[in-house]
Amino acid sequence: MVLVPSDNWLEEAKAGLLPPISVYWALQDDEQQAMAEGRHDTFKHDPEKHAAQWTAPRIGPLTEEEAIEYLIMKDIPRHIWSVEYNRPMFKIVKTADVPSDRQFRNAWRLAA
Amino acid sequence: MATIKLQGNASGSGTVILTAPSTNSTRTITLPDQDVVLGGAGSIKAWVNYSHTSNVIRDSNQVSSVTDITAGIFTVNWTSAFSNTYYITSVMAGGNNSSTNVPAVGYSFGGGGAATTTLLRSFNAEDVDGGFVDYDNQDVMAIH
Numbered sequence: 001m002v003l004v005p006s007d008n009w010l011e012e013a014k015a016g017l018l019p020p021i022s023v024y025w026a027l028q029d030d031e032q033q034a035m036a037e038g039r040h041d042t043f044k045h046d047p048e049k050h051a052a053q054w055t056a057p058r059i060g061p062l063t064e065e066e067a068i069e070y071l072i073m074k075d076i077p078r079h080i081w082s083v084e085y086n087r088p089m090f091k092i093v094k095t096a097d098v099p100s101d102r103q104f105r106n107a108w109r110l111a112a
Numbered sequence: 113m114a115t116i117k118l119q120g121n122a123s124g125s126g127t128v129i130l131t132a133p134s135t136n137s138t139r140t141i142t143l144p145d146q147d148v149v150l151g152g153a154g155s156i157k158a159w160v161n162y163s164h165t166s167n168v169i170r171d172s173n174q175v176s177s178v179t180d181i182t183a184g185i186f187t188v189n190w191t192s193a194f195s196n197t198y199y200i201t202s203v204m205a206g207g208n209n210s211s212t213n214v215p216a217v218g219y220s221f222g223g224g225g226a227a228t229t230t231l232l233r234s235f236n237a238e239d240v241d242g243g244f245v246d247y248d249n250q251d252v253m254a255i256h
Contacts, residue, residue: 001181006160006169009176009191024230029194031229044196047231053192054129074232075177075189098167102183102246107146 005071014066018055024074026052059082068092137216146222157199158190159253164246165208176253184244185235188252199256205236215247 014020026049034043062070072081072090080089133139156172167180179187205215218232232254236247 001182004162004167004169004178004180006162006172006175006177006191008172011134012191016133017131017154024193028230031193040197043229045193047195050193055127071177075179095168100166 003072003075005068009071010064013062013070014064016058016061018062018070019053020059021070021073023049023052023056024080028078038056055104065092084088141147153192154255157194157254157256158188160188161250162186162250162252163207164187164250165246165248166206181233183246185233186250188232188234190230190232194256196248197229199254201232201252201254203232203234207251208245208247231254 027045030045031040031043034040046108069092072092076090116207158172160172160175160178161170162168162172162178163170164184164186169175169178174191175188176191177189179189181187199221203217203219205217208215215235216234218235219232232252234250234252236243236250
């Protein structure tokens, strides 16, 4: 797997427009719990938690590296990056270093 | 001279915030001479033009990233979570210079077929043998 960041999102991150990552985690947790309890078909986010994506205080400008780390914690399943394994589970590289050939790109796996 | 009036709503208690974009240019919003409702239900909330062959996001709005899963399969990660999973999506594929790569496009929500408010998993298959294939133009949009 290869995660490709959006340039527009990166600009927002560098400009300091992102909410705390905990805002997204709270939404993910609620949805995961709904899925686990079999009520996902009718699931709807708590309006206050949902609105926090726009109303929570911004965290301030991030460097490019900090922004990528934030993006990983937002868009990659938590079990991949939050647990210590006996081998590296992912690597942050420049775009030019990502293999363009599908055969080699497939060798990059994020899932355990 | 016509005027612009900002008007509160006495029946609500929330605060409406107009946020400037991250730009060094002067931007102008020109309103049409008719009644409009901005950003209401049914508007396009997110979109992305993604090249799966070169693994590059050409342009996007309200998409934080795309995850290249494997040939013909990728995940679009929305910048902001939707309030529920009943948003509408459209996925298009094309741009391959090959007469055999006639795209058949579909999608599933999240992993394992479950809907999520934070991502959309898409897949394509060429119609000749049903195998998954990357397309140079992957256009995805979400309406809610």
